[in-house]
Amino acid sequence: MMTFLWETNFFLYMFSTSLDSLILKRTSWRTFEETPISSPLQDKLKEMFECKNITSPFGGNCRFSWFDMTDVAGSEKKQYGTYGMIKGAQHFILSTISESKYSWENCGYLLEYIILAATEMKLGTCWLGGTFNKSNFAQQLTLKENEIIPAIVPIGLPKKRRIKENIIRKAIKAKKRLDWNKLFFLNDATTPLVTETREEYKQALENVRLGPSASNKQPWRIVKDEKLDLFHFYILNEDSKMAKAYQKMRKLDIGIAVCHFDLTMQERSVSGHWLFNNPEIPSTREWKYTISWKAE
Ligand SMILES: Cc1cc2nc3c(=O)[nH]c(=O)nc-3n(C[C@H](O)[C@H](O)[C@H](O)COP(=O)(O)O)c2cc1C
Known part of the structure; x- marks a missing residue:
């Protein structure tokens, strides 16, 4: 193929x-x-x-x-x-x-x-x-x-x-990944997105989940805005005192997540574009907004 x-x-x-x-x-x-x-x-x-x-x-x-x-x-x-x-x-x-x-x-x-x-x-x-x-x-x-x-x-x-x-x-549990309900959310930062009915989206999120991350920390968090067909990507920043070097590693991690999501959509010819527009969703706690994907 x-x-x-x-x-x-x-x-x-x-x-x-x-x-x-x-x-x-x-x-x-x-x-x-x-x-x-x-x-x-x-x-x-x-x-x-x-x-x-x-x-x-x-x-x-x-x-x-x-x-x-x-x-x-x-x-x-x-x-x-x-x-x-x-x-x-x-x-x-x-x-x-x-x-x-x-x-x-x-x-x-x-x-x-x-x-x-x-x-x-x-x-x-x-x-x-x-x-x-x-x-x-x-x-x-x-x-x-x-x-x-x-x-x-x-x-x-x-x-x-x-x-x-x-x-x-x-030691780093390299094979393990967090479950969907810890990584992906629906419309806000507290309602877990347990599953996704649209096959393309489901696979794109799964491919994010399977990605590598520094020390396998899996710091990506994604909120789906169902009405607007938007996915907002955040980096978990659970400890603000975290060493700067680790925070930078997390930027690499989110870049990897976006790569997996983007290429999955492209492979399936799903049209969309990337934008920087923080939706200011409440209770994103220590999450840091990075980028969003919008379906066209
Ligand atoms: C940004 C980034 C930095 C990493 N740095 C190191 C590193 O310095 N040393 C190392 O042995 N592994 C490093 N890794 C590999 C991770 O430990 C590995 O991806 C994670 O444990 C998941 O295992 P897997 O890649 O086999 O799926 C890094 C991974 C990423 C994404």
Whole structure:
């Protein structure tokens, strides 16, 4: 089955597998074969993220670079600390942004898009927002003064998970996701949206639910405005004293959620558009409004 998913003037990738199955298939992979990815596959990936001016509903600048660990001498490899989390990865995708209002969210959307494409190519990937040595990876790039690396992704041929990796996964309950009634709401912030009758919406929400998030915290909350056919996306900010770094990770998380929702709608040819218009719904407590999707 050929599924046409996404096309813009600047960013093009044809998924040949259904997005739902790719989202189900993607899991974080931290143990890799030392064999490099074949050149044609590398080219396919690089083609995708070397396009100029790629952007998402959030807008903003984000670029991606390819880093080969194979170019690094054995003794120097340790400097690229991924703190024992990652083993055997020969390649990394490095994301770079210059900070602006939605630059983290934009990065979350685009990098997840690339990860789903890599999943289709049967490659293993893992979002890394915290457990890597930022300054050493930064040295590989010519960063402008205000540019930063929000996240990197080791990418390669997956190898059987190590015991250590399985322990990490167990500790963060990597396979588990919150139920619908904790994530999705109807018209206000207190009435759970227990199910959804329209198949396209149901699948888009389910695909948000199945997405990855930092420490598997699943901080996305969505309120559906039934009358206006609108979905409002929020980030849970349960502790205002939370370290800034974590709050930024959550912006990546909501970017990922928007990516899953958007691509699911596109795959099903459901017309809609994204807008920034906080509906000021009462009792959203510590939630932070981010963006809305409106059916057309
Ligand atoms: C924004 C973001 C940052 C992440 N940072 C790290 C990290 O620094 N180290 C790590 O081992 N995993 C990291 N992860 C992976 C999550 O722990 C993982 O996605 C989550 O536990 C769910 O597991 P799954 O991806 O296998 O579905 C990150 C994920 C996201 C989305």
